[in-house]
Amino acid sequence: MNSAGFIALDNGCRGAAAGLLLMMAAVFLRHRPPEFIRAALAGAGAASAIIEAPGFPSQWYWASLPLIMLSSAGPVAFWLWARVVFDDDFVFRPWHGATAIAAIGLGLANSYCAETSSARAMNQMLMFVNLGFGMLAMIQTMATWRMDLVAGRRQLRVAVLMGTLGYIAINAIANLSFVAVLAWSAPTRNLANAIGLCVLGVLAGWHLFRTAALHQASALEAAVASAGQASSAPIRNSNQPEVEPQLLNRLERLMTVERAYRREGLTIGALAALASLPEYRLRQVINEGLGYRNFNAFLNRYRIEEVKAALADPDQKDVPVLTIAMDAGFQSLGPFNRAFKAETGVTPTEFRRQALLQNPTGPRSEARNLTIGKSH
Secondary structure, eight states: OOHHHHHHHHHHHHHHHHHHHHHHHHHHHHHOTTOHHHHHHHHHHHHHHHHTSTTOOGGGTTTTHHHHHHHHTHHHHHHHHHHHHHOTTOOOOHHHHHHHHHHHHHHHHHHHTTTSTTHHHHHHHHHHHHHHHHHHHHHHHHHTTTTBOOHHHHHHHHHHHHHHHHHHHHHHHHHHOOSGGGOOOHHHHHHHHHHHHHHHHHHHHHHHHHHHHHHHHHHHHHHHHHTTOSOOSOOOOTTSOOOOHHHHHHHHHHHHTSOGGGSTTOOHHHHHHHTTOOHHHHHHIIIIIHOOSBHHHHHHHHHHHHHHHHHTOGGGTTSOHHHHHHHTTOOOHHHHHHHHHHHHSSOHHHHHHHHHHHOTTOOOGGGOOOOOOOOO
């Protein structure tokens, strides 16, 4: 294929990718107002597809500044997207925004130095920064993998992990190779980048609209159920098999009678062995039967219920909070304090003070009644 053919194919792929990504950004901004990180990620991909297209007018420097800024924020947006999607406890902090601003500043500096002697050094620095955020996203994807109970999200983790590894490998070969034969020509490298953007746009669009269709189906089923149909049979989502009551009862006994959550270093694999279930089936029971998305959240609900009962018990008012937390299965004070405050809205010490003030005679520890419920 001659250079004109490469350019035509490159521009075609970039146009398709930019169109798909801009459409997704519009969907996120219009129908899902809180999801600005997803919108920013889609917009950054579209901006990158446009400004890196062969023949993009260099004299449009000032007009292209918004595209450069949006494209520069892409790696940070990808990392934050991984945090939002794969970490149920993620909270956006001001320093996350400062990191994005710093990445935009680096991208603008790289653009300004494009025609200077420091252009190569700036390009290398920008490449390492982008690879660094890709690595952070990959680490986030793997860090909470075992605890994830949502089947679709676990599959998405595989796609993100493989895609990120592929991106890092391609960039390493294209930019860091010291073997001349491995160095790609500029048209080939640009075309590979364009095809990759197009494929990612298609996959992201398919995932977005498939998820939207599932949400609409669930909403319709809920509306039909609330309308009081004549049929007495339970309405089920065909994509989610019903969880057998005996499995829920078996799990309830493990958690409330045998208190399996107290075991040190309890994993979902160990709990599956105790329940005599395959691990994938236990994930399905906890997620689809009880509504939990994360294994730690499932365990912590029982642990916190036990801690609350102990803190409200006058007979244990002199027992240190850390001792109570460790007895309930927590491994350290920091995670316990965060989980307890997220569940109750107050610190353990404040909870104990309020509980003892309200009822000095308090409930005895043997009257605890731990229940299974949906995580908030």
